[in-house]
Amino acid sequence: MTAYILQRIFQALAVMVVVAFVSFLMFNFVGDPVDNMVGQEASYEDREEMRDRLGLNDPFVVQFARFVGNAVRGEFGISYRLQRPVATLISERMPATLELVGASALLSILIGIPLGVYTGIRRYAISSRVILTLSLAGVSLPTFVIGILLIYVFSVNLGWLPSFGRGQATQIGWWSTSFLTVSGWKAIIMPSITLALFQMTLILRLVRSEMLEVMRTDYIKFARARGLPDRLINFGHAFKNTLVPVITIIGLNVGSLIAFSIITETVFQWPGMGFLFIQAVGFADVPVMAAYLVMVAAIFVAINLIVDILYFVVDPRLRVDRTVASGSGE
Amino acid sequence: MALLEVEDLRVEFPTRRGALLALDGVSLEINEGEVLGVVGESGAGKSLTGAAIIGLLEPPGRVTGGKIRLEGHRIDTLSYEEMRNIRGKKIGAIFQDPLTSLNPLYTIGRQLIETIRVHMDVSPEAARARAIELLGEVGIPAPERRIDSYPHEFSGGMRQRVVISLALCANPRLIIADEPTTALDVSIQAQIIALLKKLCREHKTAVMLITHDMGVIAETADRVAVMYAGRVAEIGPVKRVVKQPKHPYTVGLMGAIPMVGHDVERLTQIEGAMPRLNEIPPGCSFNPRCPKVFDKCRMERPELMPAGRNAEAACWQFDKGGRRG
Numbered sequence: 001m002t003a004y005i006l007q008r009i010f011q012a013l014a015v016m017v018v019v020a021f022v023s024f025l026m027f028n029f030v031g032d033p034v035d036n037m038v039g040q041e042a043s044y045e046d047r048e049e050m051r052d053r054l055g056l057n058d059p060f061v062v063q064f065a066r067f068v069g070n071a072v073r074g075e076f077g078i079s080y081r082l083q084r085p086v087a088t089l090i091s092e093r094m095p096a097t098l099e100l101v102g103a104s105a106l107l108s109i110l111i112g113i114p115l116g117v118y119t120g121i122r123r124y125a126i127s128s129r130v131i132l133t134l135s136l137a138g139v140s141l142p143t144f145v146i147g148i149l150l151i152y153v154f155s156v157n158l159g160w161l162p163s164f165g166r167g168q169a170t171q172i173g174w175w176s177t178s179f180l181t182v183s184g185w186k187a188i189i190m191p192s193i194t195l196a197l198f199q200m201t202l203i204l205r206l207v208r209s210e211m212l213e214v215m216r217t218d219y220i221k222f223a224r225a226r227g228l229p230d231r232l233i234n235f236g237h238a239f240k241n242t243l244v245p246v247i248t249i250i251g252l253n254v255g256s257l258i259a260f261s262i263i264t265e266t267v268f269q270w271p272g273m274g275f276l277f278i279q280a281v282g283f284a285d286v287p288v289m290a291a292y293l294v295m296v297a298a299i300f301v302a303i304n305l306i307v308d309i310l311y312f313v314v315d316p317r318l319r320v321d322r323t324v325a326s327g328s329g330e
Numbered sequence: 331m332a333l334l335e336v337e338d339l340r341v342e343f344p345t346r347r348g349a350l351l352a353l354d355g356v357s358l359e360i361n362e363g364e365v366l367g368v369v370g371e372s373g374a375g376k377s378l379t380g381a382a383i384i385g386l387l388e389p390p391g392r393v394t395g396g397k398i399r400l401e402g403h404r405i406d407t408l409s410y411e412e413m414r415n416i417r418g419k420k421i422g423a424i425f426q427d428p429l430t431s432l433n434p435l436y437t438i439g440r441q442l443i444e445t446i447r448v449h450m451d452v453s454p455e456a457a458r459a460r461a462i463e464l465l466g467e468v469g470i471p472a473p474e475r476r477i478d479s480y481p482h483e484f485s486g487g488m489r490q491r492v493v494i495s496l497a498l499c500a501n502p503r504l505i506i507a508d509e510p511t512t513a514l515d516v517s518i519q520a521q522i523i524a525l526l527k528k529l530c531r532e533h534k535t536a537v538m539l540i541t542h543d544m545g546v547i548a549e550t551a552d553r554v555a556v557m558y559a560g561r562v563a564e565i566g567p568v569k570r571v572v573k574q575p576k577h578p579y580t581v582g583l584m585g586a587i588p589m590v591g592h593d594v595e596r597l598t599q600i601e602g603a604m605p606r607l608n609e610i611p612p613g614c615s616f617n618p619r620c621p622k623v624f625d626k627c628r629m630e631r632p633e634l635m636p637a638g639r640n641a642e643a644a645c646w647q648f649d650k651g652g653r654r655g
Contacts (some may be wrong), residue, residue, distance in 0.1 A: 217430060218425055218427055218430035218431045219430060219431055219432055219434070221386065222423070222425055222431040222432070222493070222496070223433070224386055224417065225384055225386060225417055225418065225422070225423035225425070226417065226418040226422070226423075226445045226448075226497070227414045227415060227416070227417035227418030227419055227445075227448060227449060227500075228414075228418070228445065228448055229414065229448065232444070232448075236444075237433050240435050241433070241434070241435060314435070315434075315435060316434070316482070317434060317480070317482050
């Protein structure tokens with residue numbers, strides 16, 4: 001097992017190096033940073049001096065090594081637009097995004113899984129058909145439409161919930177949370193629903209189809225033939241066997257929640273990283289974009305690593321196969 | 331009184347073009363401690379009969395007629411929950427593929443203990459002790475260690491032994507074994523059949539052995555029911571059926587078994603194929619393929635009738651009252 005995890009960590013590092021390389025390339029190909037820094041009238045000598053000072057005339061490899069070295073320490077330079085360190089900008093914005101993503105992930109898991117199990121077991125019930133039909137809306141409606149609809153109904157017409165921002169945030173160390181104030185809770189309701197809806201319906205439909213699949217297997221048939229109660233068969237035997245694919249998808253989804261949060265954050269003016277990123281794109285603020293890219297990749301890779309480890313916990317077959325494989329390799 | 335009596339059992343599958351009659355009046359009996367072999371081609375209704383008896387027909391299939399009695403009590407009218415108490419406790423079942431019959435995520439011990447505790451009011455420790463004892467009985471070496479292994483850590487034959495111990499763990503009166511050896515290596519098949527037979531004799535458990543392997547039936551069963559197109563064609567003691575088959579279908583079936591020492595160019599075969607469920611001919615369903623067919627066979631459907639000593643066959647040639655030809 002340790003060998004397997006080490007191998008996975010090594011692969012994760014390799015992925016991160018590639019991502020770092022791509023985001024490093026942005027500095028070189030998305031415009032010339034020197035153009036953004038010096039005025040139109042700057043002479044060629046001024047520009048060259050600037051390039052020397054910024055290390056842009058160093059060999060390619062040296063520049064990349066410097067970039068990675070800085071990135072590992074969390075330094076991504078100074079934002080062109082805001083003239084502040086990117087690391088500070090991101091650490092200010094990260095809590096808002098992570099809280100939004102966390103709330104959406106919980107929402108989609110806590111609602112999606114039970115409904116998926118239910119519709120998988122009660123396959124022909126009318127309630128299952130209703131849930132499935134409604135879930136189609138969740139899969140097919142684009143995120144921004146849902147967000148704007150919610151704003152229209154609950155902010156514009158009913159005036160119950162705020163249409164933008166994250167309410168009153170409380171600072172705890174470097175983390176700012178909106179879960180400690182009423183206005184914060186009110187503000188997160190609509191964005192988290194907007195963001196969660198697609199993932200929720202995806203999880204629901206996945207769990208349902210996996211349940212249908214497992215319910216047809218011989219071991220479920222044999223469990224019934226042994227007279228085990230339905231509760232034990234459905235949750236003990238069937239549901240646990242759906243977990244491997246479900247964990248995979250949930251893991252990937254948490255990653256894509258972060259990606260999708262760009263849209264939701266824009267719709268709700270949520271002061272998170274996605275909003276920061278959109279603004280950075282508008283101004284060709286390469287350091288911010290590069291840092292965002294590296295960070296989202298890091299989160300994806302970390303989640304995948306966790307998912308890989310969870311497989312072990314769920315499925316005993318993996319544990320053994322690996323020991324055998326590593327045993328024969330020695 | 332027989333342990334299990336199946337009388338005129340009918341199973342239908344509703345389709346858009348009307349109901350398909352998959353079992354059309356199946357009748358058979360199984361006595362205490364007896365091994366009844368059920369043979370027939372694929373689609374003859376062997377497995378469906380087994381599934382209908384334990385109340386686990388795959389929807390949309392359903393029982394639309396007939397009676398099933400266990401120890402004299404109707405069980406086809408019981409609710410799902412009442413039937414659940416019969417399954418495992420009174421009637422056990424073993425399926426074809428031991429590789430997929432066990433839940434891969436739980437140790438075999440957990441699956442045994444869980445089943446024992448559902449049917450018997452015992453402590454987890456007592457259930458574990460019983461599970462170890464059962465595993466020993468079915469021939470798993472070092473059961474006290476192997477009980478905590480996962481299914482994938484056993485070979486196919488060993489897994490089928492575990493499956494047998496699971497089917498036997500609440501001491502059922504009857505075991506329905508649906509092709510228990512088909513998925514296994516030939517060398518293992520004999521061992522598993524011998525084990526099943528030995529255990530059932532020791533526990534006085536009756537067995538309904540569903541297979542298409544006449545060799546297995548001949549070695550194992552006391553009586554045999556031959557099924558064709560959703561009906562029982564012939565039923566009787568296994569020696570008699572093998573040596574003196576009565577129904578023309580059984581005659582053909584026995585003729586198709588190659589014998590050691592008889593060199594033949596081609597194996598005898600029955601002309602044609604078993605009809606599909608929506609194309610069953612009127613009269614006897616075997617009549618288009620039957621070498622002894624006469625007019626009545628094409629019009630009226632024969633029920634099981636006495637066909638000599640120890641023999642019952644659904645064939646008009648044994649109809650004493652009726653006219654021939």
